[in-house]
Amino acid sequence: MGRPAVLLLLLALLTPGVAIPVPPAVKALSSLRWSTSFTSRHFTGAKYSVHYILQKVDHFGFAVDKTFKQRYLIADEHWKKDGGSILFYTGNEGDIIWFCNNTGFMWDVAEEMKAMLVFAEHRYYGESLPFGNNSFKDSRHLNYLTSEQALADFAMLIKHLKRTIPGAKNQPVIAIGGSYGGMLAAWFRMKYPHMVVGALAASAPIWQFGNLVSCGVFMEIVTTDFKKSGPNCSESIRRSWDAINRYSRTGAGLGWLSEALHLCTPLTNTQDVQHLKIWISETWINMAMVDYPYESDFLQPLPPWPIKVVCQYLRNPNVPDAQLLQNIFQALNVYYNYSGQASCLNVSETTTSSLGTQGWSYQACTEMVMPFCTNGIDDMFEPHSWNLREFSDDCFKQWGVRPRPAWIITTYGGKNISAHTNIIFSNGELDPWSGGGVTKDITDTLVAITIPEGAHHLDLRARNAFDPTAVLLARSLEVRHMKQWIKDYYANLRKKH
Amino acid sequence: MGRPAVLLLLLALLTPGVAIPVPPAVKALSSLRWSTSFTSRHFTGAKYSVHYILQKVDHFGFAVDKTFKQRYLIADEHWKKDGGSILFYTGNEGDIIWFCNNTGFMWDVAEEMKAMLVFAEHRYYGESLPFGNNSFKDSRHLNYLTSEQALADFAMLIKHLKRTIPGAKNQPVIAIGGSYGGMLAAWFRMKYPHMVVGALAASAPIWQFGNLVSCGVFMEIVTTDFKKSGPNCSESIRRSWDAINRYSRTGAGLGWLSEALHLCTPLTNTQDVQHLKIWISETWINMAMVDYPYESDFLQPLPPWPIKVVCQYLRNPNVPDAQLLQNIFQALNVYYNYSGQASCLNVSETTTSSLGTQGWSYQACTEMVMPFCTNGIDDMFEPHSWNLREFSDDCFKQWGVRPRPAWIITTYGGKNISAHTNIIFSNGELDPWSGGGVTKDITDTLVAITIPEGAHHLDLRARNAFDPTAVLLARSLEVRHMKQWIKDYYANLRKKH
Numbered sequence A, B: 001m002g003r004p005a006v007l008l009l010l011l012a013l014l015t016p017g018v019a020i021p022v023p024p025a026v027k028a029l030s031s032l033r034w035s036t037s038f039t040s041r042h043f044t045g046a047k048y049s050v051h052y053i054l055q056k057v058d059h060f061g062f063a064v065d066k067t068f069k070q071r072y073l074i075a076d077e078h079w080k081k082d083g084g085s086i087l088f089y090t091g092n093e094g095d096i097i098w099f100c101n102n103t104g105f106m107w108d109v110a111e112e113m114k115a116m117l118v119f120a121e122h123r124y125y126g127e128s129l130p131f132g133n134n135s136f137k138d139s140r141h142l143n144y145l146t147s148e149q150a151l152a153d154f155a156m157l158i159k160h161l162k163r164t165i166p167g168a169k170n171q172p173v174i175a176i177g178g179s180y181g182g183m184l185a186a187w188f189r190m191k192y193p194h195m196v197v198g199a200l201a202a203s204a205p206i207w208q209f210g211n212l213v214s215c216g217v218f219m220e221i222v223t224t225d226f227k228k229s230g231p232n233c234s235e236s237i238r239r240s241w242d243a244i245n246r247y248s249r250t251g252a253g254l255g256w257l258s259e260a261l262h263l264c265t266p267l268t269n270t271q272d273v274q275h276l277k278i279w280i281s282e283t284w285i286n287m288a289m290v291d292y293p294y295e296s297d298f299l300q301p302l303p304p305w306p307i308k309v310v311c312q313y314l315r316n317p318n319v320p321d322a323q324l325l326q327n328i329f330q331a332l333n334v335y336y337n338y339s340g341q342a343s344c345l346n347v348s349e350t351t352t353s354s355l356g357t358q359g360w361s362y363q364a365c366t367e368m369v370m371p372f373c374t375n376g377i378d379d380m381f382e383p384h385s386w387n388l389r390e391f392s393d394d395c396f397k398q399w400g401v402r403p404r405p406a407w408i409i410t411t412y413g414g415k416n417i418s419a420h421t422n423i424i425f426s427n428g429e430l431d432p433w434s435g436g437g438v439t440k441d442i443t444d445t446l447v448a449i450t451i452p453e454g455a456h457h458l459d460l461r462a463r464n465a466f467d468p469t470a471v472l473l474a475r476s477l478e479v480r481h482m483k484q485w486i487k488d489y490y491a492n493l494r495k496k497h
Helices: A002-014 A026-030 A096-101 A104-110 A147-164 A180-191 A217-229 A233-247 A251-260 A270-289 A306-311 A321-336 A357-364 A388-399 A407-412 A432-436 A469-496 B002-014 B026-030 B096-101 B104-110 B147-164 B180-191 B217-228 B233-247 B251-260 B270-289 B306-311 B321-336 B357-364 B388-399 B407-412 B432-436 B469-496
Strands: A049-056 A067-075 A085-090 A115-120 A173-178 A198-202 A423-428 A446-451 B049-056 B067-075 B085-090 B115-120 B173-178 B198-202 B423-428 B446-451
Touching (some): A067 A096, A067 A147, A085 A096, A085 A147, A104 A115, A104 A469, A147 B407, A173 A180, A173 A469, A180 A198, A180 A407, A180 A423, A198 A469, A217 A233, A217 A270, A217 A306, A217 A432, A233 A251, A251 A270, A251 A321, A270 A306, A270 A432, A357 A388, A407 B147, A423 A469, A446 A469, B049 B147, B067 B096, B067 B147, B085 B096, B085 B104, B096 B115, B104 B115, B115 B147, B147 B180, B173 B180, B173 B469, B180 B407, B217 B233, B217 B306, B217 B432, B233 B251, B233 B270, B233 B306, B233 B321, B251 B270, B251 B321, B270 B306, B270 B321, B270 B432, B357 B388, B423 B469
Parallel strands (some): A173 A198, B085 B115, B085 B173, B198 B423, B423 B446
Antiparallel strands (some): A049 A067, A067 A115, B049 B067
16 A cells, blocks of 8 residues: 555565565555556546535544545436436445446446446545545544545435435445455445445455464465466576575675666665665565456556566576575566566555545554464465564554554354345455455345456456457356345335335 | 423423423333332342443444443343354343333243343443433534444344354344334334344334424324213313413412412523423423333332322312312322322422433433424413424534434435334334324334333333233234344354355
């Protein structure tokens, strides 16, 4: 999640035993700058209008009666008042325009579903800042940055749309979101089933909390992606850490490392090396998330199946340290320099971003407490255990608040969610977030769709000629479910009248 | 709801066009003092233990990390670890011990359901005061008095019980509540279906909000109760207001009125007369709520079918004012002096109470905005329309907050709740609150049970030899549903293991 995430990561790794809090879709945000030059042919000319709604800063208390402007986008080119629907993107931790541009699926199905598209920005992100420039000033100003407040914003917005847009009132709304936005879509259906007839929760790790899943599963999946993408690939990476550590013992070693990895800023101390290792780890994580089958620029401009490309440089783990690290550089260079324009690698590059940087760090320190750990055996990373106490202390230092790691499970039900209906949980098996996702049907109407060749919410991306069959199937299943919800809605409506 | 409710009522009536906000179970609380001498044979010796749990003052924000002690009671005499259940009373606006003593139904079914009984006190009532004596100091201290925070308390408490009481972990919990507590029970199942397998919401006016039902329905039901209980009864009351008004024009008239009604404090001005009329209106409302078929002391010690007794004095509306008002006195005397001990009538008596007085007034001014109105035609009261703006201004004057009348519908779904399951809505047809209740089945598992001869949550009261058949039937249906939920729970549990 941009800079603060790095800070936390840094704190985490500098404090032995504290694990890595990697937020969903975090990496996505770090490349927000790419979105300005986003030129997928699919979205050239995608038309939406920009709107604002006044929201209460605090939906759950009455002492603060202040309001703020929440931004949302509407695209109604294909919307039909007769028998149509409203697809409502439950915005996550970033600028809503970027999500709008990166959720091609909604645009692709709009005509078929006679749908109005609505993209709602999450409070404290993009332009939707409750206290303007002071929004991240302190814990008092950040107090209203919670998933519950965000869901309440969505509910108020849907009511507003139904009241103000002629023809919208008696139309079914479906929540759609990816990553944290996918969690919000699912939770929105759970908590406000009167507002949406169903939810498509793509790559939503709603179980990456408490001990609902093993804290190691995330990094294990990253590792598996590399293992499967080339012989000895993950083993090469596993060995690279010690190689880095050995070079880091001397000033000369640091100098060599800095040159071998073409770093823009030379390494000078232990902290720099920690930062370097985090940056490299994050790079592998990012690649696992965006291991798409076609050329893409979701996080960085990348070739098709980027991990396979990377792994071509990492076939031999049994080489001297120098050679191994030169190979690592080649691998990193695929991710950071696919365009061939970069003259050096900037270790803050995956993580700087003009947007969403502070918000997620706060959320991870309060509600969104996702335990991560590595053991270096089942994964290719240096071992780090999950230490809640130290994590909490770090959060307190950074934000003046302490996490409540059990709250998300208490309020959203953890694994005990079978009373709910009409939620599609889709996951790509390549996506490390699938480890905390729902990958098996819970009931007839809480269904899991898995995409073996899919990375992070591939199904939400625009149609592409190189889409694997599995994602085409997933999307068509998703559409089938959504159409059923819409049909049921209209059948009930007719029954009532 | 005790004194502040009166204040609001007063404000309401003094401001033309503002209607009467009568909270559910409010009147119940005004007689909290009766509970100490409560000696229903059923509860003599009812055994429970008193406990406290530390709760976050704010479940929905992290800036305030303060905690407070929530009180709860446990009765486990009949609880079985093998195949048992937990009946969880979702405490409403008052001292939990009083609710515990007045919810005989739970005690009556405990053995049959092998149930542990838990009675959870609602924050800001009884002993569960987040800021001790300062809890009602100002809007800042009152900020955490909402239904959402109360539900979160219940969720945290259930988690705590399951974690700490051996044998409780894998047992089904059922939420039970009456009046506002019934709304909480229903809403708890809606928002936390992972916590409770179902809810019994007795006399829960979940639709007494916005324009979900007509604002006049409440007082129309009160009127019908009187109309049906004796010839010309409601007509006599309808005519009494003008008689009072006529007497109130002169000082001598006020003197006569004060004597005729045996008032402890003589009337001296217009405001006193307004207060008197409110007090009389509240008396009729109270009687409609507690029109039980047997001698009871829920709000006041009363004879069986108290309205019938009252109506014996109100058979002739066509008498001179003096006679009419003397008859009204006789009627009031039934309610206030069944014991024969009172030497005069105290116009603040229905509404004074040592408990719960301030909390509900604040809740009615924030979330629990229930529009009430009268027109003097379909009901027996003086006409008062519902005027939200003036109501809001009054609330702002009293509490420094403004109501958000649409919020309850936005968050809990209004009439659009068919996605939920396993809620029993029971209503007595004599109960004015049934007008805002669910009195028809919504789905197979959202069922309505109506009790023709029932007043306010008669079904939750202890078994009585004079119970009408309808309430016996209602209770047996309720038990049947609850047993089914328990059976389903255990069947699912076995499937998982």
